Every structure is written in structure tokens, then in C-alpha cells.
Amino acid sequence: MVLATMLKEKTTYSISELAQEFDVTTRTIRHYEDMQLLLPARQGQKRIYSLADRTKLKLIVRGKRIGLSLQESGELLNMYEPGQSNVDQLERTLEYIGTSRQKLSQQLRDISTMLDDLDEAEAGCKVELKALHDIADQHSH
Amino acid sequence: MVLATMLKEKTTYSISELAQEFDVTTRTIRHYEDMQLLLPARQGQKRIYSLADRTKLKLIVRGKRIGLSLQESGELLNMYEPGQSNVDQLERTLEYIGTSRQKLSQQLRDISTMLDDLDEAEAGCKVELKALHDIADQHSH
């Protein structure tokens, strides 16, 4: 039986399980529900999260890491929903995908230059450190 | 004289010039000063921004784009300041550089997967669009 739970893919989760996995509080997860980003099933009054719910939460958390607002994450989530019935909707979605890609590309550039800056700063630090050590060596001699 | 102002590198800026260039309000710039991220010179009561100030502001704005808080941007700015006198300080700075790099690397990964997701979503949209168009063609015939 332990083997079964170890091998079988888990398909539902409690709120605290997800909270643990994604390192957020249960309050936070409920907040995302208040904001309409999640809509878990219920077993009585308990929330039951599906694999799809978990995936959504993962996307939200990832979004947070790169500075997306809950609104923006919500719009991204909507994009991934299948219910795109008409042409108009699909074209608006395509447009949104385009602008999203541009924003993300800008972020990529920003991060790259920041990483470069960090490299420079690190080099500078090491130079200064070495200078200080050299002086110390000289005095100890 | 116009030529001079066109060719010579500008070295000081008014608050509204910077606001325009970086697409923020003057209120925002003053707020960054309240938060100790900037400390421009004064000419009477007017703020005069140096090239260094401009560079700092650029870094702050860039930081915002990737979701940094003003505090975090402030800490980054401190790193780039020269006044690293003692060994202890330098080592702490090096450590901070390390963790910063890790955070940025994580963001790089997050953005990459998001871009991949967008590619998938776009492909899906296009497929659906084509299907809708095919149906339309069939009926018009």
C-alpha cells in the first residue's frame, strides 16, 4: 500500500500540501481563489485541488518570481484555457501572446545586463580584497 | 550653440528630464529619494541630477521591470558604491552577489519556460483559428 502511494501519480491535494510544496501559506492560496485564479472542488467545505489546479498554482508562483501581478498571471491562465470559441477571441489571445513575449524578452535582456553587472562588481570586489590581503601580508613580514 | 548642446554629452538633468526619459513621474523620482535610493545635488531648492544619478535611476527602473523591490534595488546600488573599506564588508558583498546571481538565474529559467509555454499556446491558437476558417470556407462553398 505504501508502494502504491509511492508509485501512483497523485491526482488530488489538500491546501496544506500545496502550501508546503510551493512554499506559500494557505492564506495565500485562498487569496488566489478570492482573486479568481483558482477554483478547487469541494468535499463538504474542504478544498480539493486537482492536478490542473496544482499546475495553475505553479504558474502563479512562477509568475510572482518574475514580478507578475496576480492579474497578469490570471490573464495568462485564461489563455491556456481551452474555451476559445470564436475568431475574435483567438485573435485577441494571439495579440496578448505577442505583447507577453515582448515583455518577457525585455526581462531577459534586463536580467542579462544585471548578471553582467554582477560579474563586474564581483571582479572589482576580488581585486580590492586581494589588495587588502597584500597589505596585510606586507605588515606581517 | 545648438551644436554644442547636441554634441557635448549632457552631464546634469532636471527631474522632469529624467522623468520623461524613463517614463516615470517626478513624484516617483522623489519617492526614490525618500527611500534613499537617490540623493541629487541641489541648486537652491531645485534637484540637479548627475550622470551617476541617472545611471542609478536606470538601474532602479530596470530592477522594477524584473520585479525587484526598491529595497532590493537599493542594496544592489550599494554594492556598486566604491566605499568598501574592510575585508568583512567585501566578503558580505561577494556573498550578496552570489545570492543575487542565483535569483536572477532562477528568473532566467522561469522566463524561458514561460516563453516556451507561449509558443505552445500560440501554436494551439493558430490551429484552432485554421479549423474555424476551414469551416467557414466550407460553408461559403
Added chain:
DNA sequence: AATATAACTTACGTTAACGTAAACTGCAAT
């Protein structure tokens, strides 16, 4: 001299994203 423009200070207001506390429910183990 009067007016416009750009800057300034002070201070209260607003929004997002939760934190925190209080009081309730249902089930499980002692």
C-alpha cells in the same frame, strides 16, 4: 507688474497582496 511654468513641500489617499486574529466545524486519537 502680472502671468505662466517648473519646481518644491506636506500630507492624506489608494491599491495590491497578503498577515493576523477570532470564532466555528469535522474528524481522529486518547
Added chain:
DNA sequence: ATTGCAGTTTACGTTAACGTAAGTTATATT
């Protein structure tokens, strides 16, 4: 039976990052 979790709802509190308004000052222009 009660104690103790894990979960729930409701609601007020908090922090960051500015927005917005009101009144003041300095400089330049008509």
C-alpha cells in the same frame, strides 16, 4: 467525552509604491 488537529469563514490590519491635491517659491516671459 475531550482534546487536538486541519480546515473553514469573516473581517480588520499592514506594507510597499506611489497618486493626488493643496499651497509655496523661483524663474522666465509677455
